[in-house]
Amino acid sequence: MNKLVNITIDGRKYQVHEGKNLVDAAKENGIYIPTLCHFHEVNPPLGTCRICTVVVNNKTTTSCTTKVYEGMEVEINTPELQDTRKAIIEMLFAEGNHFCPSCEKSGNCDMQNLAYDMGITVSRFPHVYSNKVVDFNSDRMIMESNRCILCKRCVEEVKTKEGMDVFSFVNRGVKTRVHIDYDEEAKLTDAEALHAMNLCPVGAILVKGMIYEQPFGDRKYDIVGKDKEAPKREGTKKRSDENKFIVATTSLAGCFGCHMSLLDIDTEILDVLEIVEFNKSPLTDIKKFSKRCDIGLIEGGCANSENIEVLKEFRKKCDILIGFGECAIMGGIPAMRNFVPLKECLEEAYIHGLTGEIGANVIPNHEDIPKLLNNVYPCNEIVKIDYYIPGCPPNASHIWKVVKNILLNEEYSITHEEFKYD
């Protein structure tokens, strides 16, 4: 451990202690390698998430499982590797259900933070909408498998005093789950149980009653990285021969919160109106397209046949479509009904629900009422979406910056604060 060795990282030479883990060796020299499953207490390293993938002597490997040695040549920040890492995080988002706005762990979640860091706005992979069992059986813990990323931290780290495993991998392949052994779990102390929850890099392991101990806003990742900037993105030039650009907006299956956020720029809206004219939009109450638009802003996903019709109409009438807000991007809160059969949803809403009219026993149906879809779909599963603005809701200045940037072909960057929503 004492001997110094020479290694090269992205073309620059460094001296580090031999045998040191590459993640730590890089960190000492100010080079950040993103990690997720890696956890300093677990040895040997887990190497399950593959996010710290780097190239060592022309071979791809993970840095958490690599120890430095003399003459090692490492590539960390090539565009290809950065994209691979980003893709792995996106895979995890697509594989599980990561509804951050409704997750207890938001702000303390390692994966959420990594996604912010990498500037992930949307997953390139189609959402699976996994429907795994949420296990409430244990007296103390909840195991939300839909959020579990199978990092194996809990399996390796959490043991009873007798050395028995509390968490175990069960099944294999895409069906692999972490299950709790209830008997062994009962033997843990409260502190050990809390440790398990904190160890979980996502919101899969929760300790009942301890979930909201720390308020949102004061959490681990709420403070760090306030000054981080999201990656810059190049704009697309649009025509500028007309006097004003024409913008349409709509809210599909959403809460209109994104539209509310649109108005939050207050008097700056006057500046916006200098260059922009609204066509079909709830803001103008214009119901039908009267001309072709440059940009269409879509809030919400698609929950019924009318949403589909409107979305397709927007695709036809607008040159560029921007999905804004989580619902448009991945279905958001409405998509949480994807795990409940449609019939149960309707019955809950109209018959058994506490908020229904007393004595109500009819599920309304009429040819004028749009038909509900079997699932709530993200907009990009129906039509091509050109840009995404994440957030729940996205910040007003963020939305307008994106719109202006696309229209005027300016480069832009957004601050971490604008980009981060917990």
Next chain:
Amino acid sequence: MANLEQALQRTSLMDVLWDIQKKRRYISHDDKTKIAKEFNISRMELEGVISFYHFFHRKNAGKYTIYLNCSTISKLHHYQAVKEAFEEEIGIKIGNVTPDKLFGFFKTSCIGLSDQESSALINFYPFTNLTPAKAKTIISKLRDGHPLESLCDIPKDNIQYRPEEDDKTVFFKTYKPGKALKKLKDYRPDDVIELVKNSKLSGRGGAFFPTGIKWQFCKDNIADQKYIICNADEGEPGTFKDRVLMNNHPGLLLEGMAMAGYAVGATEGTIYLRAEYFYLKEKLEETINDFNKNGLLGKNILGIEGFDFKVNVHMGAGAYICGEETALIASMEGKRGEPTTKEFFPVEKGFLGKPTVVNNVETLCAVPRILEMGLEKYLKIGTNATPGTKLLSVSGDCKKPGVYEIEWGMKLKDFLDLIEAKDPHYILFNGFAGEFLSSVDFDREISGENLLAEHIQFSFNDPIEYSRKMSGVGLRSGGSFMVFNSTRDLLSILKNITKFFVAESCGICVPCRTGNFLLNKKINKIMLCHADKSDLDEIKEWSTIIKQSSRCGLGKTSTNCLLTAMLKFPGEFQKCLLAESDFNQAFKLEKAVEDYDNIIHEIESSYE
């Protein structure tokens, strides 16, 4: 020390589970509680082990458990009809058990009988060349109480070819027990390693790691105990040469293992036999007994002082990933067969933390032959980089499926003539983890000459550049050779492949677990003709990501077939593509509102 005892006990876990599975037909809740207590592990950990293996059941799998091979080759030989015949005869759909628990009917991936498809295992007794009529007969006879032993087939060896002269043949010639082993008297352990190094023998399972170097590493690691493991988990679809080798010359394998033990200083050897080959277990154990009796195994073998070696057989339980050496070791230790991060190689810390050599059946069988015929003669066979012969398992659209022992260096087109393939259009070379070959490759030779680094080999985008750069490059295969004629549907073959990897990924790393799952969905999209060009680009991009970042060889190779198929047969993909469009054609409104329509219809009809 307490820990070690516990770990030692744990190695018998798989045997215990097999006993219960065979006797009770499943592992019950009470069994699990009892076993967990005996092995001092948590119940859920045990659950994790049981659920990892395909052949362990947690619900009754029927008195007769039928596993029908669903691998791509069986689909060329009445798979569908056989499946339907079974379903009809026993009255349940595949994946179920009859209410009286008499029959359980399940799918399984390649069972190493590709040259005699369709095939099935019933309580691990083999049934080959199935037809719908044969399937019905089997079931009715079983109902009448005929014993399985009397009904099952004896898998044919189908050794179709070996070099004409004995001098050019390594494996399939007369074998005399102990002949090679006796020669060890003149060799010190170092001499054996030197001999193996000079023979350029390399891992015949498909990884081609130099065997001599592996042995050297293991020898150099000082330990009180070392192990030799024979990897007989021949799981690569389309491979069955190890089955034939073990059936023909089980003694040769034992000699090879003993030699490896002698060379590296190990006194214990294990044959990790895949569960699909249960019917070979008895033969192997009989041979081991004979060897023990005749002093070819045991203590001071052939009078050589201190040359002790014993061999046992360990059964796998249905997991392709256990062909990966670290996963295999984990499995032998009674754990889930998950590959390690390779912080240590098995030659450093392997089975129970001791230096371990894991070699393929064919590799181990080659060693006594090299010793027997002498290095000089051996090096005269084959090519410079790959001396000797290679066993290939041939299946698919050809007249003579079976095992071929060919000299390295044979041209692919000559080999195709040899197997009498009339219209070889798609060649799946080296199994599902291998690559697709087309007529561009016919002039290449089957050898390890002029190989390119793997990341170059799978990075071609342009077919012309590919054929220019690859023309002189040798083709190396672990043993699987599947050939398909031009009437076969490439996309269904690819679908079978991606499905296989979804089922067989251990699930521990993200790119392999999720990536293959998502790729499988893409193939569906293409097959439904909903894809456009951007989907093909995405497949390439995603495949590369999976390849780059997966934890073990399974993920790193799982997309090779797909990538090479796209390169060599672009037309097969293009004919399914849509024109590029802003609208996703896969989304169908009628389908999406179907549930709603049904619910409303139900409500309305209740009014009436």
